[in-house]
Amino acid sequence: METGLRRIHVTLAGLLLAASASFANIACAQGDTTIDEIISPDLERREIREAEIDSEDFEVTVYWGGIMSVEDFGSNRMIGGSLAYHINEDFFMEAAYAQTELGESSYERLSGSAPLLTEDERDLSLYNLSLAWNFLPGEIFILDRWALNSNLYLIGGIGNTSFADEEYFTYNVGVGVRMLTKDWLTLRFDVRDHIFEHEIFGEPITTNNLSAQLGVSIYF
Template sequence: MKSLYRWMVALCLMAPVLSRAQSTSEEEEAGDVSEVDKDRMGPLRDRVRPVSGHVFLKKGRFEFSPSATLSLRDAFFTKYIFGGTLTYHPVETIGVSLRAGYALNAVSGAAQICEFGDGDTRGCVSPKLEDLDGDAPGQIKMLGGVDVQWAPIYGKLSLLAEKFVHFDLYGVVGASAVQYRGPDLNDQTDTLAKNYLTPGGNVGVGMRFFFNRWVTLRTEVRDLIYVEKGRNENFLRNQLLFELGVSFFFPSSNPES
């Protein structure tokens, strides 16, 4: 009887110790789960989010893009071309475009008219527009054409690990119609000028930066190639053009969304 009493006393004394051990084990397990929850719901997940897939889709949409274009490295005229482009994207990476533009010409800062006498240069002055009208190459009046775009690269740029700017990179090639001003070859006085229309081609690269699902910023660099008539010979022209425009896509939401 005394032995049974001793065992009961011993169990009563050990009960608090066992209870504290079980409580400690549960707290440790709960602590592990809490740390996992912190990682899953913590501020780091809100700051750095996974990015995958295309936010902006072009397939089945029209793109209307008013633009301004500046000629680069022109010896006689600096052209400011204002126009627009209408593009249809039958698939995600291919686009077919119609474009047109009207050009305003200003005399390039590099242009000079020099007088010579007795083998020496008497002096050089900056010409006026009427001094070069029809005589200097590169006096473009209007542009038009049909292009094909190929956009194989779609990417994302991280800004401070919180926001992403989506973009695509594309190449463009096409046929052009160029109206330029040149000498009137039927004028015997060699003083009159007239407008000519000639075919040409162009090749270039461009990028789009997506603001949202229907507005983008578009930049292009093109090489325009065509032939101009001169009084004594024809000139093959390679004109570099830098274009900046804003594109609006229709319908305004992605067809797949």
């Protein structure tokens, strides 16, 4: 008799466990469906394609808008270009050339005397070799519609400035920003100080000559 009761108890216990498991599975399934219905968002994701710099290492730049202020000779339009080699993501080397035309010096304007320089001597040209560091990569947003990858860089180097039939050893230091519109095309804006010494007014003086230029670059 006791053996029969034990078998009945074991059977009932097994049935209860099976029923509990089935009920738990049903509840979980219903719960998952309810949670999905509550928190599942119906969002249309927008695809954003940002321009990334091309894998090529060379960059040629044409400065189509620029101005150079030569100490004591005023500010005048400057044109030029450069060729850069990107060593890695952080550094690049650049060879640049530019030219402008000097205005009248402050001495000529105030004294009213004969010009210090002839027309040909007022043609100023400069070239330099510089090393730049991309120190602040980031993004520039335009009208909340376009996101352009960008790089702020510091640049400095040495070169030569030629005017008044003389050559002057020149240092240049500056800062610039590059904005990538395509993976092969960028916009650049540079501000630099060209430092050299001359003796046009009789005594050696060290001058700081600022330039600002806007250009377009192509990678190849």
